[in-house]
Amino acid sequence: MSPVPAIETNQLRKVFGNNAAVKGLTLQVRQGEVFGFLGPNGAGKTTSIKMLLGLTAPTSGVAALLGKPIGDRLALARIGFLPEHFRFQEWLTADEFLLLHGQLLNMKAGDLNARLDELLERVGLADYRNKQLRTFSKGMLQRIGLAQALLNRPALVFLDEPTSGLDPVGRRLVRDIIHELRQQGTCVFLNSHLLSEIEITCDRVAFIRHGEVVRVLEMASLSAGQSKVTIRANPLSAEMLAGLCRWGQDVQANHDHVTMTIQDESALPEVTRYLVEQGADVYAISPNRLSLEEVFIETVGRDGGL
Amino acid sequence: MRAILILAKLTLREAMRRRILLAGLLLGVSFLIIFTIGFHYLLVQLEAEIAASAPSQGVARIANAEIMNGFVIMGLYAVTFLSIAMAALLGADTLAGEINSGTIQTVVTKPIRRSDVVLGKWLGFAGLLGLYLLLMAGGTVLSVFLQTGYTPDHLLIGLSLIYLEALLVMTITLMCSSAFPALATGGIVFGLYGLAFIGGWIEQFGAYFQNQTAVKIGIITSLIIPSEALWRRAAFEMQTPFANALGLSPFGTISVPSGLMINYAVFYLIAALILSIRIFQKRDL
Numbered sequence A: 001m002s003p004v005p006a007i008e009t010n011q012l013r014k015v016f017g018n019n020a021a022v023k024g025l026t027l028q029v030r031q032g033e034v035f036g037f038l039g040p041n042g043a044g045k046t047t048s049i050k051m052l053l054g055l056t057a058p059t060s061g062v063a064a065l066l067g068k069p070i071g072d073r074l075a076l077a078r079i080g081f082l083p084e085h086f087r088f089q090e091w092l093t094a095d096e097f098l099l100l101h102g103q104l105l106n107m108k109a110g111d112l113n114a115r116l117d118e119l120l121e122r123v124g125l126a127d128y129r130n131k132q133l134r135t136f137s138k139g140m141l142q143r144i145g146l147a148q149a150l151l152n153r154p155a156l157v158f159l160d161e162p163t164s165g166l167d168p169v170g171r172r173l174v175r176d177i178i179h180e181l182r183q184q185g186t187c188v189f190l191n192s193h194l195l196s197e198i199e200i201t202c203d204r205v206a207f208i209r210h211g212e213v214v215r216v217l218e219m220a221s222l223s224a225g226q227s228k229v230t231i232r233a234n235p236l237s238a239e240m241l242a243g244l245c246r247w248g249q250d251v252q253a254n255h256d257h258v259t260m261t262i263q264d265e266s267a268l269p270e271v272t273r274y275l276v277e278q279g280a281d282v283y284a285i286s287p288n289r290l291s292l293e294e295v296f297i298e299t300v301g302r303d304g305g306l
Numbered sequence B: 001m002r003a004i005l006i007l008a009k010l011t012l013r014e015a016m017r018r019r020i021l022l023a024g025l026l027l028g029v030s031f032l033i034i035f036t037i038g039f040h041y042l043l044v045q046l047e048a049e050i051a052a053s054a055p056s057q058g059v060a061r062i063a064n065a066e067i068m069n070g071f072v073i074m075g076l077y078a079v080t081f082l083s084i085a086m087a088a089l090l091g092a093d094t095l096a097g098e099i100n101s102g103t104i105q106t107v108v109t110k111p112i113r114r115s116d117v118v119l120g121k122w123l124g125f126a127g128l129l130g131l132y133l134l135l136m137a138g139g140t141v142l143s144v145f146l147q148t149g150y151t152p153d154h155l156l157i158g159l160s161l162i163y164l165e166a167l168l169v170m171t172i173t174l175m176c177s178s179a180f181p182a183l184a185t186g187g188i189v190f191g192l193y194g195l196a197f198i199g200g201w202i203e204q205f206g207a208y209f210q211n212q213t214a215v216k217i218g219i220i221t222s223l224i225i226p227s228e229a230l231w232r233r234a235a236f237e238m239q240t241p242f243a244n245a246l247g248l249s250p251f252g253t254i255s256v257p258s259g260l261m262i263n264y265a266v267f268y269l270i271a272a273l274i275l276s277i278r279i280f281q282k283r284d285l
Helices: A045-052 A094-104 A109-122 A138-150 A168-183 A195-201 A219-223 A238-244 A265-277 A292-300 B002-017 B020-053 B057-092 B094-101 B104-108 B114-148 B155-179 B182-208 B212-224 B227-238 B241-246 B259-282
Strands: A007-016 A019-029 A034-038 A060-065 A079-082 A156-160 A187-191 A204-209 A212-218 A227-234 A248-253 A258-262 A281-289
Touching: A007 A045, A019 A045, A019 A204, A019 A212, A034 A045, A034 A168, A034 A195, A045 A060, A045 A156, A045 A187, A079 A138, A094 A109, A094 A138, A094 B002, A109 A138, A138 A156, A138 A168, A156 A168, A168 A187, A168 A195, A187 A195, A195 A292, A204 A292, A212 A219, A212 A292, A219 A292, A227 A265, A238 A248, A238 A258, A238 A265, A258 A265, A265 A281, B002 B020, B002 B114, B020 B057, B020 B114, B057 B094, B057 B114, B057 B155, B057 B182, B057 B227, B094 B104, B094 B114, B094 B155, B094 B182, B104 B114, B114 B155, B114 B259, B155 B182, B155 B227, B155 B259, B182 B212, B182 B227, B212 B227, B212 B259, B227 B259
Parallel strands: A034 A187, A034 A204, A079 A156, A156 A187
Antiparallel strands: A007 A019, A007 A060, A204 A212, A227 A258, A227 A281, A248 A258
């Protein structure tokens, strides 16, 4: 039996006036994975998150979180959320702020107090627990916001740009926390512009453009060696090109070379042998690992989808 | 219910932390001090003049009671205005401000109903306004009582009506705040208050000159916003029969709003509260 997906959406759509902010989001996120949500500015990422959390009503389409429809309170009790523009009740102290949100989550007093100590310690704010949030820096607010999102030991956490206000130390902290969450089996839905962060932390990423998923990518395939290979060999028949598809995709012949994308570089010797056996002279086979940034630009386009 | 109470407590705490309560209390206390001192000196003066001119003890006592009643009503009129200003100021920024800043986002994504947010705030403000009114109206009445031993008739009914008026204005503010930005909300609420005020006066003068059309205009205004009608009913309840019979005064009333109008105001308040919840539930945050 496969567990219910953490997030499942089907043609989720949001229209503001004449403008479709999200055209039709169809997506499946598994429980326990760290999922990156990528796209250029204005691609509808934040609107999508808001729809999933019930902040904004979809114009059409359906979605389920942890197997429950949007806005279901049983599901919300198991979800955490750090909004993009983390603005909180600044007249509360850090302690009071977490206490409030824990109470709204219906947590038991004993459990909540223990969790509060633990989280304040984890995000490095234990010394500031009695300070009002108005005195906090942007980075500190982000940390307390993160603690707030983790109070209920959620099964699913939405982090909307969790590192935007943080210095390198803070970013490292967030990265470590995401790692811990993954180990605990928490699904993290990460919306970030920082591709390097995504590259390190995510299991899978979805590329969004105009509020549609244009591509979903397993990060393992990227780091384990998905490469764009350039082959210079002569002569190359159409049959040979078709044969190359055994080892990869996107086989394209240009006038003096062929490019293809392969999943694993360990296939390269076999590719070479195949070409030689087919009677081609091989001059060069050079693999180029794709960075996430390259995949990003290749996927959403240089115009950023504008 | 649990979430409503948590959010009501939060609302009270916010008013305390953001020094709204403090500002209200400080101004309230200064109001009471000035009222007490002013009343004291006027009382001394008036007693002397009545003693000099009145033909008998009985007439003097009646005149005295009228003056004291007039003072209490005047004081309560000011208190009513301040409570309404308080109601509008508290409510205007609350939902609108939190929606605008995004503070609301981590609250409504908790396992609570959106109606809990509106009801919690309403309850918190209702408590605050109750406390404020108790201090201000209680202080006004107490000040006169301590100096003269006088309390107006039907005080409890009068104060309840004033409280109802403050709650009404606060609920309307909350309703606007769930739909519009804070500044627009403030503008709408004070505009409505002005409308009720002028409508009330047209009705008063209409009654004085026995012009039915003017009275009808007043009643229609009261149907649009029944706040001023509540004050006039409160004043009517607390005034002496003599003052009521005398008619036109800035703080009193000739055209008395009916019991039906009071029921209408209660209905209006409940409808506004339900509408605020509906608007807030539908709103994209």
